[in-house]
Amino acid sequence: MENDEVVAFDVVLTGGTNRKAAETTFENVLTASGLRRGDVKFVVSTGYGRENLPFADKHVSEITCHGIGMHLRNPDIRTILEIGGQDSKAIRIDDGGRVEQFVMNDKCAAGCGRFLEVTARAMGIGLSELGEASALARNPLRISSTCAVFAETEIVSLVAVGTPVPDIVRAVHDSIAQRAVVLLRQVGISGPVGMSGGVALNSGVVRALEDKLQTSIYIVDNPQVRGAIGAAYIAQRLA
Numbered sequence: 001m002e003n004d005e006v007v008a009f010d011v012v013l014t015g016g017t018n019r020k021a022a023e024t025t026f027e028n029v030l031t032a033s034g035l036r037r038g039d040v041k042f043v044v045s046t047g048y049g050r051e052n053l054p055f056a057d058k059h060v061s062e063i064t065c066h067g068i069g070m071h072l073r074n075p076d077i078r079t080i081l082e083i084g085g086q087d088s089k090a091i092r093i094d095d096g097g098r099v100e101q102f103v104m105n106d107k108c109a110a111g112c113g114r115f116l117e118v119t120a121r122a123m124g125i126g127l128s129e130l131g132e133a134s135a136l137a138r139n140p141l142r143i144s145s146t147c148a149v150f151a152e153t154e155i156v157s158l159v160a161v162g163t164p165v166p167d168i169v170r171a172v173h174d175s176i177a178q179r180a181v182v183l184l185r186q187v188g189i190s191g192p193v194g195m196s197g198g199v200a201l202n203s204g205v206v207r208a209l210e211d212k213l214q215t216s217i218y219i220v221d222n223p224q225v226r227g228a229i230g231a232a233y234i235a236q237r238l239a
Helices: 018-033 062-073 113-123 127-135 148-160 165-187 203-213 223-238
Strands: 079-083 088-093 099-105 193-196 217-219
Touching: 062 079, 062 088, 062 099, 062 193, 062 223, 079 165, 088 165, 099 165, 113 127, 113 148, 113 165, 127 165, 127 203, 148 165, 165 203, 193 203, 193 223, 203 217
Parallel strands: 079 193, 193 217
Antiparallel strands: 079 088, 088 099
16 A cells, blocks of 8 residues: 555455464455565554464554554544444544544444344345345334344344344344444544444444434445554554
8 A cells, every 4th residue: 555545455254263364365465466475564463363463563453553544544533433343442533543542342242243244144134235224114123132142032033023124124223323322422522423344334334323423424435444554554654
């Protein structure tokens, strides 16, 4: 990348070992960009398992990387919501992209992307179809369970009695949005709100968030790799 221009990126499932997944995605990116390992001067790893990568020159928290990654694209953003597959985070940054405060939820899957995967599987539809389905809701429900495991049981029960799929999906999106709003208020919403992480690609969650916050949310491009882009920028500065 040059500043925030992405040459290539890759997303793979972590699987059993994050080290192997990182090696695979690194090789995939090199191939896609036409580079060799010797062409790479500096590597910054971030996210879960970042310290397990032998080829990384520096390890940086994903909180820091998401802050910088968002700031690169939109310097006006001061509050960031990042919802990934395993956790969700609310981050407040200053006018230079440095983290001032953050809070995260990594104790339960009910507020992150894993819950969406569970929902799609329980209803037999594709993950990418959830956003459109949510928009068709006519009588949104409320998912009462605060645990993803119990929520899945609740969803299956709703499907079994013939509850319209769009109404169930909207309830799931509202549940995720409500948990996210709690995190955002803990750090204090300051200025425009930006969203990164893979869940930012789900239009249903974004709509639910905007309804609850009564404001528009800036969705950064390439949200699912925004932390990696921040890491690449740090590497560029340190090389």
